Structure formats: structure tokens, C-alpha cells
Amino acid sequence: MNLDVIISYIPLYIEAFFLTIRIGWLGILFALAIGLVVAFIMHFKIPFLSGIALVYIELFRNTPLLVQLFFIYFGLPKVGLSISAETCGFVGLGLLGGSYMAEVFRSGLESVPNSQTESALALGLSRKQLFLSVILPQAISQSVPGILANVIFLLKETSVFSAISLMDLMFTAKDLIGLYYDTKEALFLLVIFYIIMLLPVSVIGSFIEKKARFRTLGV
Amino acid sequence: MGFEVLLKGNNMIRLLTGLAVSLKISFISVAISIVLGVILGILMAFKNPVITVITRVYLEIVRIMPQMVLLFIVYFGTTKALGINLEAETAAVIVFSFWGTAEMADLVRGALLSIPVIQYESSISLGLNRFQTYRYVIVPQIIRRMIPLSINLITRMIKTTSLVMMIGIVEVLKVGQQIIEANRKASPTAAFGIFLVIFLLYFMACWPISMLSRYLEKKWEN
Amino acid sequence: MEEILKVNNVCKRYEDITVFENMNLTVKRGEVVVIVGPSGCGKSTFLRCLNALENIQDGEILLDGEKVDAASKNIGNIREKAGMVFQSYDLFPHLTVLQNLMLAPVKVKKRDKKEVEKEALTLLERVGLLTKKDSFPRQLSGGQKQRVAIVRALIMHPEILLLDEITAALDPEMVHEVLEVVLSLAKEGRTMIIVTHEMQFARAVADRMVFIDNGRIVEEGSPEEFFENPKSDRLKQFLQTFSY
Numbered sequence: 134m135n136l137d138v139i140i141s142y143i144p145l146y147i148e149a150f151f152l153t154i155r156i157g158w159l160g161i162l163f164a165l166a167i168g169l170v171v172a173f174i175m176h177f178k179i180p181f182l183s184g185i186a187l188v189y190i191e192l193f194r195n196t197p198l199l200v201q202l203f204f205i206y207f208g209l210p211k212v213g214l215s216i217s218a219e220t221c222g223f224v225g226l227g228l229l230g231g232s233y234m235a236e237v238f239r240s241g242l243e244s245v246p247n248s249q250t251e252s253a254l255a256l257g258l259s260r261k262q263l264f265l266s267v268i269l270p271q272a273i274s275q276s277v278p279g280i281l282a283n284v285i286f287l288l289k290e291t292s293v294f295s296a297i298s299l300m301d302l303m304f305t306a307k308d309l310i311g312l313y314y315d316t317k318e319a320l321f322l323l324v325i326f327y328i329i330m331l332l333p334v335s336v337i338g339s340f341i342e343k344k345a346r347f348r349t350l351g352v
Numbered sequence: 353m354g355f356e357v358l359l360k361g362n363n364m365i366r367l368l369t370g371l372a373v374s375l376k377i378s379f380i381s382v383a384i385s386i387v388l389g390v391i392l393g394i395l396m397a398f399k400n401p402v403i404t405v406i407t408r409v410y411l412e413i414v415r416i417m418p419q420m421v422l423l424f425i426v427y428f429g430t431t432k433a434l435g436i437n438l439e440a441e442t443a444a445v446i447v448f449s450f451w452g453t454a455e456m457a458d459l460v461r462g463a464l465l466s467i468p469v470i471q472y473e474s475s476i477s478l479g480l481n482r483f484q485t486y487r488y489v490i491v492p493q494i495i496r497r498m499i500p501l502s503i504n505l506i507t508r509m510i511k512t513t514s515l516v517m518m519i520g521i522v523e524v525l526k527v528g529q530q531i532i533e534a535n536r537k538a539s540p541t542a543a544f545g546i547f548l549v550i551f552l553l554y555f556m557a558c559w560p561i562s563m564l565s566r567y568l569e570k571k572w573e574n
Numbered sequence: 575m576e577e578i579l580k581v582n583n584v585c586k587r588y589e590d591i592t593v594f595e596n597m598n599l600t601v602k603r604g605e606v607v608v609i610v611g612p613s614g615c616g617k618s619t620f621l622r623c624l625n626a627l628e629n630i631q632d633g634e635i636l637l638d639g640e641k642v643d644a645a646s647k648n649i650g651n652i653r654e655k656a657g658m659v660f661q662s663y664d665l666f667p668h669l670t671v672l673q674n675l676m677l678a679p680v681k682v683k684k685r686d687k688k689e690v691e692k693e694a695l696t697l698l699e700r701v702g703l704l705t706k707k708d709s710f711p712r713q714l715s716g717g718q719k720q721r722v723a724i725v726r727a728l729i730m731h732p733e734i735l736l737l738d739e740i741t742a743a744l745d746p747e748m749v750h751e752v753l754e755v756v757l758s759l760a761k762e763g764r765t766m767i768i769v770t771h772e773m774q775f776a777r778a779v780a781d782r783m784v785f786i787d788n789g790r791i792v793e794e795g796s797p798e799e800f801f802e803n804p805k806s807d808r809l810k811q812f813l814q815t816f817s818y
Contacts (some may be wrong), residue, residue, distance in 0.1 A: 190564075195562055196558070197515075200551050203525065204547040207532075207544075208543050208544040212544055221649055249664055252664040255625055255660075258650070258682055264727065267677075271667065290418070293420060295518075303420055306424065310428060316432040320424060324425070327416065332786060335412065
């Protein structure tokens with residue numbers, strides 16, 4: 134491997150790294166927002182909307198992100214809905230992630246035992262107080278390991294952004310390989326930058342998961 | 353809106369053939385993953401320190417490396433570093449099996465360790481020997497835990513095969529692009545129809561499998 | 575003495591299964607009523623009807639003169655008057671002991687935080703758990719959790735306490751510490767309805783015993799009469815099962 138080549142590539146990768154992170158985290162925040170709303174709709178069995186929520190979850194969980202992005206980026210403009218590649222990236226990631234986050238939040242809400250509801254009602258708490266002070270905090274802390282697993286999954290999924298010509302890490306690597314044939318160097322940096330992006334999240338994730346498992350033993 | 357292109361010539365059949373390529377890669381990879389994953393999972397359950405360290409690193413690589421990066425490494429990297437000219441489909445099967453084996457192994461290990469010790473103890477105190485304990489008590493429980501999750505792996509595999517177009521395999525998305533290109537003049541809006549149809553094709557391939565996995569999981573829940 | 579709870583001809587049915595019917599019970603202020611009966615006789619369900627955790631199909635329940643009905647607007651206020659303690663403690667696992675105690679007084683009664691905290695600490699001291707105020711429920715033993723649950727009900731200043739088999743999930747050595755607390759509450763004149771399987775405790779704490787079997791009140795009376803001189807065969811049989 135040629136060190137000079139690696140050094141000369143680094144600035145390009147740093148730029149791509151920040152683009153990937155920016156769109157990735159925007160998409161993840163979007164996914165969390167969608168997930169919470171959809172989970173509420175399904176938890177409270179709001180008529181009509183919960184039907185839509187179910188269709189949404191099934192559609193997006195059972196199709197690949199790449200296909201979703203192609204449809205949004207290349208398909209929708211043909212019926213008059215054009216969006217930029219960046220917007221398409223985070224919207225696509227948000228829609229995909231929302232369907233996964235919704236399932237996490239929903240099972241978090243369901244994991245709070247019914248007896249918690251009863252003892253809160255017996256204390257005279259209103260339905261709203263019950264939900265906000267008793268159910269929601271427990272549901273969210275139950276959801277943390279699932280959320281982190283999905284964050285890792287979604288950050289990995291950003292690698293398909295290159296297909297809609299976003300200049301992310303993957304795109305940069307592919308471009309450099311195509312232009313200069315320094316395959317080893319380009320791939321090496323690709324791996325390094327994905328490790329920088331994902332290893333910390335993964336380590337934190339495993340740590341919290343272990344802690345969460347320990348906690349649930351003694352409630 | 354671009355649906356008319358599908359009815360032209362054998363376009364729909366070409367799309368389905370493209371989907372078949374993805375499905376073929378997924379099923380081969382799943383089959384390999386299950387076999388290797390079960391073996392590795394059993395090895396991991398023995399808690400040998402050397403195996404533990406190696407598998408930790410292996411699982412962590414799979415956990416954080418996007419499949420696309422792995423595809424690039426295997427497809428472009430091997431050509432360069434090892435001088436082997438790998439078929440794109442072979443590269444895809446290697447990568448997906450590498451990934452699937454890790455997932456399966458982790459599931460098998462988890463399922464093995466999740467069987468409470470009391471199950472072994474009560475089998476033995478009933479007079480069952482070691483083999484009978486595994487044959488009648490432990491393995492059936494593990495299989496019940498494993499099957500829904502392995503079926504779930506198939507759908508994830510199918511979804512991930514959409515990436516193989518990026519290393520030049522002509523699968524459903526690539527065929528879609530070719531059709532759109534060929535009909536650029538005649539049907540300028542073909543991209544909408546074609547990509548919507550591909551979206552639905554993937555859905556129709558994955559959804560029944562997801563439902564089956566969920567049904568079995570519910571049924572065998574104890 | 576003034577009547578605090580009146581149950582008139584109450585029936586509870588699920589679809590075609592009748593849990594109990596024609597239940598009548600009057601509880602006076604300061605009275606301790608202990609309900610016993612075989613498992614599945616409907617005694618716990620009956621208790622849960624009293625603060626509308628279960629709805630009833632017929633009859634009416636009056637608590638401090640107000641009708642208990644889950645659909646009524648001020649059901650929150652009515653439930654405040656009936657403090658309930660459950661078999662499975664059901665402390666809120668995401669809150670500390672002190673936060674568990676303060677949640678309802680602050681959120682429901684809108685009381686001053688400082689004042690509630692002071693009261694909470696006094697009550698915790700009384701049940702011997704002052705040092706655990708910042709612990710989380712998972713760090714407590716079963717008996718400690720149950721004592722906190724009792725305080726959580728007490729701090730709402732309920733007119734009546736409903737205790738639903740509060741020692742059934744406890745290890746034997748912890749039963750005592752919880753029953754001690756209940757006994758001291760009885761001595762200070764609290765109104766309570768207690769469902770329990772602890773017969774010795776029942777005898778010590780009760781002003782009146784009620785025996786429910788097959789969805790009806792079979793026998794009731796003073797503890798002496800109830801244990802020494804049971805009239806019905808069903809009660810005799812039931813009490814037999816507790817002696818070896």
C-alpha cells in the first residue's frame with residue numbers, strides 16, 4: 134500500500150465522512166420522530182390512522198432502502214415531485230428507519246405491565262398523567278437497546294446513498310477506484326472511516342444492552 | 353405514468369428474471385449461512401477463550417461494516433490483492449454468507465445459552481441420558497426459537513441483494529434501469545412505473561416470508 | 575359510626591361467566607374488614623370493583639356518599655379516597671422510592687413539593703425505610719417494596735385502604751414486617767378492607783370477618799365467632815384447610 138496515496142486521499146474522505154454523518158443523523162432523527170408518532174397511533178389504536186400506520190410499517194420493512202431511494206429520487210420527479218439528492222437521502226433513511234423505530238417504541242409501550250396502569254389509576258392519576266409520568270418513561274428506557282441497534286443499522290444503510298450520486302464514503306471510494314486504480318488504498322480508507330463512524334456507537338450499544346439486561350433482572 | 357412500458361415486449365418477464373437472480377443469490381447464501389452458522393454457534397457456546405476472541409472480532413466486523421463495503425472489498429479487493437478474478441455473483445454469495453453466518457451463529461449461541469439450567473437438571477433427574485436430554489428436551493426448544501429468526505434472515509438477505517447491482521450484477525434494479533434507458537423517448541415517465549413495480553415486487557417477495565416468521569414466533573412463544 | 579362504603583346488590587359478569595352477584599357490604603369509618611375465601615372465589619375482583627378498576631354490571635357502590643363509576647368525570651377524585659395496595663407491589667421501576675411516593679400527591683393533588691417530601695420522609699421513617707429513600711425499587715427486597723407501596727397509598731390521605739393479598743408474593747420471613755405495618759395502621763383507627771390468606775393475622779387485625787365462596791358472601795361476623803364458631807359447612811371446611 135502506498136502511504137502517499139493514502140495521505141492524499143484523506144481530505145476527500147473526511148469531506149465524504151461529514152456528508153455521510155450529516156445525512157445519516159438527520160435521517161435517524163427523522164426516523165425517531167416518525168417512529169414515535171406511528172407507535173402512538175398504533176398503541177392508542179386510533180381508527181383509520183392505525184390502518185395507514187400498519188401498511189406503512191409493512192411496506193417499508195419489507196423493501197430495500199436502495200429501491201425506496203430509486204423510487205423517490207428517480208420515480209417521483211416523473212409525477213412532478215422533485216427533491217434534491219440530500220433531501221432524498223435523509224427522507225428515505227427516515228422513512229425506512231421510522232418503520233423500524235415504530236416497532237421498537239410499540240413493543241416498549243407494550244412491555245409496561247398492565248398492573249402499572251392499575252396502580253397509577255388507583256392513586257388517582259388521570260389518563261394523561263398516567264401516560265406521561267408512568268408509561269412513557271418506562272417505554273422509552275425499555276426501547277433504548279432497540280433504538281441503538283437501529284441506529285447502527287441505519288448508519289450502515291447510508292452506504293447506499295452513493296447510488297443516488299450523493300458523494301458519501303462509498304461514492305468517494307468507488308470514484309477513486311474508477312479514476313486511479315489505487316484499489317487497496319481506497320478500500321483501506323473506506324474501512325477505516327466506517328470503523329470511526331460505527332465502532333463507538335456499537336461499543337456504547339453493547340454496553341447499554343448489557344446494563345439494560347442486568348437491570349431488568351431486578352425490577 | 354410509465355406503466356405501459358411494462359406491457360411492451362417481454363419487459364415484465366425480464367424484470368421477474370432479474371428478481372429471480374436476487375432470490376437465487378439470497379437462497380444460496382442463506383443455506384450456506386445456516387450450515388456454517390449452526391456449527392460456529394455451537395462452537396461459541398463452549399466458551400473456549402480463543403474461539404471467543406476470534407468470533408467477537410468476526411461478529412463486530414459484521415455488526416459495523418456495511419454489506420456494501422464488504423462487497424467492494426471482496427469484489428474489487430481480491431482482484432487487486434490476490435490476483436483472482438472473482439465472478440460478481442460468487443463475490444456476492446461470499447459476502448452474504450460471511451454476514452449470514454455471523455448472524456446465525458449469534459442466534460444459535462443465544463438460543464443454546466437461553467435454555468435454563470433447570471431444563472438440563474430436570475431431564476437428568478428424570479433419568480434421561482445426555483443424548484436423550486438433547487434429543488427430546490433441548491434441541492426441540494432451540495429449533496423453535498431458531499426457525500422464526502432464520503426465516504427472518506431470508507427476508508433481510510433478499511432486501512440486501514438489491515446492493516449487488518452496484519458490483520455489476522444484472523438483477524431486477526439493473527434490468528429496470530435498462531428498460532428505462534431503452535424507452536427514454538417513447539415513455540419519458542417510465543422511471544416512476546418501473547421503480548414502483550420493483551418496490552412492490554420486493555414487497556411481494558419479502559412480506560409473505562415476514563408474516564410466516566411472525567406467525568411461527570407467536571405460535572411457539574411460551 | 576358513620577358509613578364510609580356501601581355496596582348494594584353488586585354483580586360482576588364477564589360475558590356469560592358470573593364472578594359474583596348480589597354482593598352487599600357496609601363498612602363504617604375506622605372499621606377493619608377482612609375478606610377471606612378460596613382462590614378464585616371473586617374476592618380480589620370484588621376489591622378491584624370498589625375503586626372501579628373493574629366495572630360492575632349491576633348494583634351500585636357508594637364511597638363516602640359518591641357513586642363509584644369508571645366512566646364518571648371525577649373518578650380520579652373518588653380513586654384518591656380509596657388507597658389500594660397490590661399483591662405485586664407495582665412500584666414504578668423508573669422512579670426512586672421518594673419519587674414513587676411524591677408522584678401522585680404532586681401531580682394529582684397539586685400539593686407543594688417540599689411539604690409532600692417532608693411527609694414522605696416521616697412516613698418512610700415510620701415504616702423503617704428512611705435510608706432507602708433514594709433507592710430504586712429493584713434494589714429493595716419484596717417486603718421493603720411492599721412497605722413503600724403502603725406508604726404510597728397512605729400519602730394520598732385515603733378515606734379507606736384496600737389491601738389485595740399484599741403478602742402473597744413475599745417470602746415468609748418478610749411477611750411479618752409488612753403485617754406489622756398494617757397492624758399499626760389498624761390501631762390508629764384506619765378504615766381498611768383486607769383480602770388475605772394469613773388467618774392468624776386476619777384474626778388479630780379484623781373487626782369483622784367476611785367469607786366469600788362461589789361469588790357470594792357465605793358468612794360474616796366478629797373474628798371470635800368466625801374462627802371459634804363457624805356456622806356454615808363451607809366455612810368450616812375452608813378453615814380446616816389451614817390447620818394440619
